[in-house]
Amino acid sequence: MGTYIVKRFLLMLLTLIGISIIIFVLLRLMPGNIADIMFDSAGFVDPAEKAQIEKELGLDLPIPVQYFHWIRGLLVWDLGFSYVSEMPSVDELGPRIPITAKLAGLALFFSVLFGLPLGVISAVKQDTALDYILRIVSLSGLSLPSFWLALLILMFFVSTFGTIPIYLDPPDNLWDELVLYSIPAAAVGFRSSALIMRLTRSSMLEVMRQDYIRTARSKGASENSINYHHALKNAVLPVTTIIGIEAAFLIGGLIITETVFNIPGVAHFLVEAILMRDYPIVQNLVMLIAVVTVVINFAVDMLYAVLDPRIKYAE
Amino acid sequence: MKRKVFAIASAASLVGLMFCAEAALAAKSGGVLKAYHRGTPPSGSIHEEATNSTVAPYMGVFNNLIMYDQAKAIESMDTIVPDLATKWAWNSDKTKLTFTLREGVKFHDGKPFTAKDVVCTWNLVLGNAKPKLRKNPRKSWYKNLDKVTADSDYQATFHLKRIQPAFVALLAGGYSPVYPCHVSPKKMRTHPIGTGPFKFVSLKQNEHVKFTKNMDYWKEGRPYLDGIEWTIIKSRATRVLAFVAGKFDFTFNVDVTIPLLKDVKAQAPHAVCELVPIGVSVNLIVNQFKPPFDDAGIRKAMVLSIDRQAFIDILGHGQYDRGGAMMPPPAGVWGMPKDVLAKVAGYSLDIEGNRAAARKIMEGLGYGADNRLKVKVSTRNIAVYRDPAVILIDHLKEVYIDATLDTVETSNWHAKVARKDYMVGLNLTGAGVDDPDANFYENYSCGSQRNYTGYCKPEMEKLFEKQSMMEDQEARKKLVWEIDKKLQEDAARPMIYHIKSAQCWQPYVHGFVTHVNSIITSGAWKTSGWTNNPVATGKMAGTPPRNICLGASRPVRSCG
Numbered sequence: 001m002g003t004y005i006v007k008r009f010l011l012m013l014l015t016l017i018g019i020s021i022i023i024f025v026l027l028r029l030m031p032g033n034i035a036d037i038m039f040d041s042a043g044f045v046d047p048a049e050k051a052q053i054e055k056e057l058g059l060d061l062p063i064p065v066q067y068f069h070w071i072r073g074l075l076v077w078d079l080g081f082s083y084v085s086e087m088p089s090v091d092e093l094g095p096r097i098p099i100t101a102k103l104a105g106l107a108l109f110f111s112v113l114f115g116l117p118l119g120v121i122s123a124v125k126q127d128t129a130l131d132y133i134l135r136i137v138s139l140s141g142l143s144l145p146s147f148w149l150a151l152l153i154l155m156f157f158v159s160t161f162g163t164i165p166i167y168l169d170p171p172d173n174l175w176d177e178l179v180l181y182s183i184p185a186a187a188v189g190f191r192s193s194a195l196i197m198r199l200t201r202s203s204m205l206e207v208m209r210q211d212y213i214r215t216a217r218s219k220g221a222s223e224n225s226i227n228y229h230h231a232l233k234n235a236v237l238p239v240t241t242i243i244g245i246e247a248a249f250l251i252g253g254l255i256i257t258e259t260v261f262n263i264p265g266v267a268h269f270l271v272e273a274i275l276m277r278d279y280p281i282v283q284n285l286v287m288l289i290a291v292v293t294v295v296i297n298f299a300v301d302m303l304y305a306v307l308d309p310r311i312k313y314a315e
Numbered sequence: 316m317k318r319k320v321f322a323i324a325s326a327a328s329l330v331g332l333m334f335c336a337e338a339a340l341a342a343k344s345g346g347v348l349k350a351y352h353r354g355t356p357p358s359g360s361i362h363e364e365a366t367n368s369t370v371a372p373y374m375g376v377f378n379n380l381i382m383y384d385q386a387k388a389i390e391s392m393d394t395i396v397p398d399l400a401t402k403w404a405w406n407s408d409k410t411k412l413t414f415t416l417r418e419g420v421k422f423h424d425g426k427p428f429t430a431k432d433v434v435c436t437w438n439l440v441l442g443n444a445k446p447k448l449r450k451n452p453r454k455s456w457y458k459n460l461d462k463v464t465a466d467s468d469y470q471a472t473f474h475l476k477r478i479q480p481a482f483v484a485l486l487a488g489g490y491s492p493v494y495p496c497h498v499s500p501k502k503m504r505t506h507p508i509g510t511g512p513f514k515f516v517s518l519k520q521n522e523h524v525k526f527t528k529n530m531d532y533w534k535e536g537r538p539y540l541d542g543i544e545w546t547i548i549k550s551r552a553t554r555v556l557a558f559v560a561g562k563f564d565f566t567f568n569v570d571v572t573i574p575l576l577k578d579v580k581a582q583a584p585h586a587v588c589e590l591v592p593i594g595v596s597v598n599l600i601v602n603q604f605k606p607p608f609d610d611a612g613i614r615k616a617m618v619l620s621i622d623r624q625a626f627i628d629i630l631g632h633g634q635y636d637r638g639g640a641m642m643p644p645p646a647g648v649w650g651m652p653k654d655v656l657a658k659v660a661g662y663s664l665d666i667e668g669n670r671a672a673a674r675k676i677m678e679g680l681g682y683g684a685d686n687r688l689k690v691k692v693s694t695r696n697i698a699v700y701r702d703p704a705v706i707l708i709d710h711l712k713e714v715y716i717d718a719t720l721d722t723v724e725t726s727n728w729h730a731k732v733a734r735k736d737y738m739v740g741l742n743l744t745g746a747g748v749d750d751p752d753a754n755f756y757e758n759y760s761c762g763s764q765r766n767y768t769g770y771c772k773p774e775m776e777k778l779f780e781k782q783s784m785m786e787d788q789e790a791r792k793k794l795v796w797e798i799d800k801k802l803q804e805d806a807a808r809p810m811i812y813h814i815k816s817a818q819c820w821q822p823y824v825h826g827f828v829t830h831v832n833s834i835i836t837s838g839a840w841k842t843s844g845w846t847n848n849p850v851a852t853g854k855m856a857g858t859p860p861r862n863i864c865l866g867a868s869r870p871v872r873s874c875g
Contacts, residue, residue: 032726040725041357042450043365043745044764045733049449084355085520086505092520154556159582164560166553168546262548262557264522272355272521272549277726 008301012294019290020283024067027279033059034083034277057083070283080280084273089280093266097288100265103181103188103257104250110189111196112243116232118193119200119239124227126205134197141194150187150260157183166262184261188254192246199242203235210234237308244300248293344539348824350565351554352545355520358504361492362440365452365745365765370489371568372524372545375513375538376423377492380414380433380471381483388831390749391648392480392788395487399428399510409478409786416469420533422495423514430465435496437463437473448500453747455756455763456485459783478784481752488748488833512538521547551575559583564824569593569816573632576817588819591831592636592646594749597626597703599809600732600740600768607688608738612676614806617739618661619673620714626706626812636813637662639799640758642749643813646831649751651796660804673714682715689717693731694741696722703811704741732767742767744808749832751795755779759807770807 035053039045054060058069073080079089122134158164165184171177207213208231216230251267258268266285273281356369361377364370380400383390400414420428438444440457459482461474475482485491498508507515510533513526527542546563548554555575558566559582569591571579576588601608601617608614627635636643639659643650656662663669682688690711694704701722708718718739723731731737746754757763760779761771778798785791803809818829 032724032730036726036730038357039450040729041364041366041369042452043729044450044452045730046450046764047733053449082520084357085518151552154553158556158560162560164553164557164562166548166557166562168557168562259550260553262546262550262553264519268549269521275725 008298012298015294016287016290020071020287021067023283023286024070025063027274027277027282028063028066030277032277034279035059037276070280074284074287079284082273082281083278084276084281089284092269092281093285093288096264096266096269099263100251100254100258100267102177103185103254103263103265104247106178106181106185107188107192107250107254108243108247110186111192111246113193114189115193115196116200116236116239119197120204120227120232122197122201123204123208124223135201138194138197141190142198144191146187146191147256147260149190150184150257153183153187154260167264168262181263184257184263187261188250188257192250195246196239196242200232200235200239203238204231207231207235233307237304240300240303240307244296244303248296251289251292344536345541347542347544348540348565349563350543350545351557351563351567351570352524352547353551353554353567353570354549355547356518356524359507359515359518360448360500360503361490361507362436362453362494363448363450363500363504365490365747367568367745372526372543373507373515374489374492375511375526375543376507376515377494377509377511378420379486379488379491380416380493381487383487383830383833386828388828389646389648390487390830390832392484395483399493403483409480410475412473412475412482413466414471414473416471417533418469420510421531422498422510423508423529424495424498426495426497428493428495428510429468430471431468432493432496433471434463434465436492436494439494439500446500449504452765453490453757455760455765456753458756458760477780478786479752480786480788481750481783484748484750485753488753490747513540513543516542521549523547555579558586558819561821564821566817566819569818571817571819573634573815573817576819579817579819583819585822586819587822587824588817589829590634590815590817591829592642593814593816594642594746594833595814596638596640596642596744596746597811597814598742598744599707599806599811600737600742601806601809602735602738602740603768603770604735605738607680610680611806612680613688615660615804616673616676616714617711617716618803618806618809619669619676620710620716621661621707621809621811622666622710623662623812624664624666625710626703629706630702631812631815634815636815638813639803639810640754640808641751641795641799642746642832647813648749648832649792649795651799655796655800659800661809662803670713677715684715687715687717689719690738691721692718692739692741693721693723693737695728696724699814700741700743707741707811733764735769740767742808743814746833751779751791751798752783755782755798759802768808770805772805775801775805775807 033054034057035050036045038053039050051060058066061069070080079093081088082092085092118134118138122131125131154164154166165180167180171180204227213226213231216226221230254263254265254267255271257263258265266288270282270285273285352368352372354368356372357364357366358369359373359376361370361373378399380398381395381403382398384394384396387394399417399420401417403412403414405412414433416428416430416433422428435444437457437460439448440451440454441460441462442448442451442454459476459479461476464472464474466472473482492509492511494503495508502508505518512529512532512534514529516525516527518524524545524547525542526544528538528540532538548557551570554563555566555571555578557563559579571588573590576590579586579588599617599621601614603609603614623637627633627637637656638647638650639656641647641649641651643656644652651659657664661669677683677688692704692708692711694700701720704720708720711718721737732740732742744758756779757765759766759770759775761776775798778794778801782791782794782798785794820827
């Protein structure tokens with residue numbers, strides 16, 4: 001097991017190095033840089049001034065040199081300065097990360113809270129009216145564009161309650177935070193729960209056809225015990241993979257939700273930084289997302305061993 | 316006896332009502348004005364930017380020497396009033412403009428304002444200062460300015476190379492604040508210091524920009540507001556919905572498009588909205604250095620193919636304006652009236668006649684139904700640019716020109732245009748001041764950085780100078796029309812239409828006058844509390860009720 005963990009760690013490191021090179025190069029391949037953006041707001045480009053700005057920011061150095069400077073900074077936790085705000089990257093990213101983490105966490109919570117049990121119910125009540133209803137709801141969750149759903153939710157609140165559940169000021173306490181993030185989280189969670197629900201249903205149906213389920217039933221086990229203790233425990237393995245993927249996706253994939261609900265998280269900030277060619281922010285944020293993704297994947301792999309004793313990570 | 320009592324009581328009630336009404340209409344101090352903003356301002360340095368995103372929020376930090384009267388909707392030379400200058404006068408040959416400055420004014424950091432700050436500011440704009448402005452989009456405005464001198468602590472003189480009566484118009488606009496000498500341009504970008512009614516508090520990218528009342532403001536009793544908070548909301552749908560829900564007192568300057576205005580009026584009938592020109596024109600830029608567009612005939616054919624009314628109907632629901640380079644009347648002071656505009660080639664309403672003439676020109680150049688000219692129409696990849704570009708492509712088809720759309724990301728647009736890496740472009744141009752000196756020198760003069768097409772004609776330069784030197788403003792207007800006509804017929808930057816958009820505010824916001832001939836001052840200055848009028852009576856606790864009565868000085872629960 002120890003060897004497996006070391007190997008996985010080395011693999012993670014290699015993955016992260018690869019991602020850092022890809023993001024670094026891709027950013028520089030994109031036409032235009034921060035100097036072009038700065039001049040855009042002035043309505044013209046002064047080549048001499050642009051060259052001066054590029055020199056100040058080190059953008060005139062060879063790309064490998066710029067890469068080396070960035071990696072060296074990362075290793076000593078010097079994340080550089082935002083080109084746009086001229087503030088340290090840490091100060092820009094620091095307050096935003098917990099916001100997205102909370103939103104993503106809550107979204108994941110809703111998606112599992114609704115997805116898993118509804119998937120079980122749908123599988124158990126296969127081909128009944130309830131099953132059909134749940135499947136239609138899950139299909140709509142997968143088909144509805146998230147920006148459209150989010151805007152519909154806002155319009156519903158405005159026209160019905162005369163208020164709008166968007167982020168305007170930082171919440172004062174935990175309850176306010178919960179209230180603020182629950183609606184956008186539910187909007188995001190709707191899609192994820194649909195996915196989890198369908199996968200759980202499919203996985204459950206497969207497991208419930210197994211001989212040991214028939215044996216348990218014939219031995220007089222209750223339906224609840226059969227469904228949750230025997231079937232779900234075995235059906236949940238592929239669902240765990242999806243939950244892990246969704247969790248990783250949520251960190252960077254909340255752009256639409258954050259934009260529509262005006263939540264100042266990292267996803268929205270990342271897109272703005274890309275548009276502004278704010279290299280330090282984009283590079284550091286993408287690396288953060290990459291780290292979170294590989295760690296979550298690793299955690300999911302470790303979870304398999306816990307969920308299924310047959311799985312052993314050994315040479 | 317009873318009748319006497321009744322009469323006295325009635326009279327007393329009437330007097331009481333009059334007092335109440337007067338009290339209700341009188342300005343009330345207090346309250347933080349909440350507005351939304353469409354995106355993070357690129358910086359806080361007005362002199363370095365050419366976007367309303369900076370000017371609208373940051374105007375309140377500064378004062379000008381002189382400004383346009385906030386209470387008058389149309390800005391003109393006749394509406395200029397004192398600000399940091401108490402009076403000004405020309406010398407006998409009108410080449411020196413001397414300002415007497417207000418004494419006892421302090422910057423937000425406590426340092427005194429003197430004539431040296433005026434000198435420093437315009438040295439920055441002229442490019443003579445160190446450190447320099449990083450970007451200097453209005454350097455071309457001051458082509459005629461030789462130097463600025465501080466004659467004493469409270470007197471500054473602008474020395475012009477030649478007479479330019481409209482010079483005061485450039486100083487009165489929203490792009491001409493006075494900067495402090497002692498603060499570097501870099502600091503002004505991130506934490507600007509001014510003498511204005513509001514102090515900068517904080518900017519958080521994609522979140523907010525906040526300003527607080529300058530308690531030591533030199534205008535006694537002002538500003539009325541305790542502060543202004545701009546919440547940044549990128550999604551237009553979200554921010555307009557938030558306004559409808561009562562979360563904001565004010566929309567961003569002319570942010571409400573015509574289709575959205577209908578929604579706002581339907582969902583928030585209590586809101587006060589005004590549809591105004593925003594000083595932005597949609598126009599064509601043609602690369603005169605790239606064959607075959609170096610041929611004036613092809614440029615003329617392109618202009619003749621345009622059906623301006625189609626653009627206005629489709630994109631503006633019939634509300635946009637046709638015009639030349641200068642904003643058309645009634646909002647614009649210098650634009651050609653309809654009868655003059657109709658005589659400009661390409662502006663006739665006989666679209667088929669225009670297009671037939673265009674086809675004839677193209678056939679004369681060897682093009683036709685079997686030999687069509689292939690071009691790319693480049694434009695910025697945002698809706699307000701892209702939508703008219705699509706319509707333009709359709710019109711060009713009528714004159715044997717097959718165009719494809721080349722969308723360019725914002726970061727590359729000006730760089731691409733600057734290096735003339737385009738054939739035909741669909742462009743938007745904003746006017747900071749409704750004056751020909753600003754417009755002509757910025758957009759059409761030889762060597763100007765914002766003259767995207769590189770249009771340069773010595774005879775036109777002479778005309779620009781001639782109109783700039785005219786003292787008789789009515790005669791000047793006639794000459795401006797002539798110049799504008801020539802510019803359109805030269806296809807220097809053919810105008811397609813002038814945009815209108817709406818500004819909305821909650822009915823409890825008072826004293827706001829939308830300026831109609833400048834995007835810069837059509838909203839920004841008022842919310843900054845620069846004038847005698849702007850008042851926000853203060854937000855009600857919680858969300859205002861939907862049945863706020865128009866005309867009420869404060870929100871009421873029932874309109875009965």
